[in-house]
Amino acid sequence: MPVETVPFDRQSGSWSVLAALADADGSARHPFVQAISARDAATRDLADAIHLLCALHGRHPGVIDYALTHGPSVAAESWLEEAASAFAEERALLAKLTAAAGPIPSTPGQAESEAAVAHQIRALDMLAQSDRTGCAVGAAIALVLDWRVVRDVLDAAATRAGLPVPASSLPIEADTATLAATLAADAAVERAMSFGAQQLLAQHRALWDLAEARKSARDRH
Numbered sequence: 001m002p003v004e005t006v007p008f009d010r011q012s013g014s015w016s017v018l019a020a021l022a023d024a025d026g027s028a029r030h031p032f033v034q035a036i037s038a039r040d041a042a043t044r045d046l047a048d049a050i051h052l053l054c055a056l057h058g059r060h061p062g063v064i065d066y067a068l069t070h071g072p073s074v075a076a077e078s079w080l081e082e083a084a085s086a087f088a089e090e091r092a093l094l095a096k097l098t099a100a101a102g103p104i105p106s107t108p109g110q111a112e113s114e115a116a117v118a119h120q121i122r123a124l125d126m127l128a129q130s131d132r133t134g135c136a137v138g139a140a141i142a143l144v145l146d147w148r149v150v151r152d153v154l155d156a157a158a159t160r161a162g163l164p165v166p167a168s169s170l171p172i173e174a175d176t177a178t179l180a181a182t183l184a185a186d187a188a189v190e191r192a193m194s195f196g197a198q199q200l201l202a203q204h205r206a207l208w209d210l211a212e213a214r215k216s217a218r219d220r221h
Contacts, residue, residue, distance in 0.1 A: 037151055043212075047102065060091065064087050070082060073133070086168065090154075108217045133188070138197040142196065
């Protein structure tokens, strides 16, 4: 199924569903993300968030890489290739920020935190390798959409560390909208995309919940 350019309209078809999911359930709505991106955020809280993000998304292969190599449709392949290449740059930035942040802040319940992140990693790997056509692509799309907000956290950490902040080269929304509209011609694929997106965003919310709980635990001690 070739990709045909469609007018960019956030309010049309499957794109509006995915965009609405990212807006309503994504990282932008989480109070911890809003707090950690502020200039007066505690350095240890920012460092902890970077370490958690690196544990989840600093790995290769990751969500987009798995989606690319796990039998993508012809329509999605070029978008996934672009996204995978761009996310490699994000992964490199994340690695630099993690090194600059120093050791992970001492936090009560560290073993439980590590187990929670390991569970999330397994969940994301299963999602990105799903045999349900459209599921992995939906997860990849949600990651790209939500990463624009996650980037605020990375940018705050880079500024704090005095590191340059390179521009992201992830696919623009117009190209992502075109892909979503093309794949949604098949209703089953559209449903699978929505499911994949929902699950990816749920894992991000869980990560921020964990980061917030870790902050509270440190503040009490």
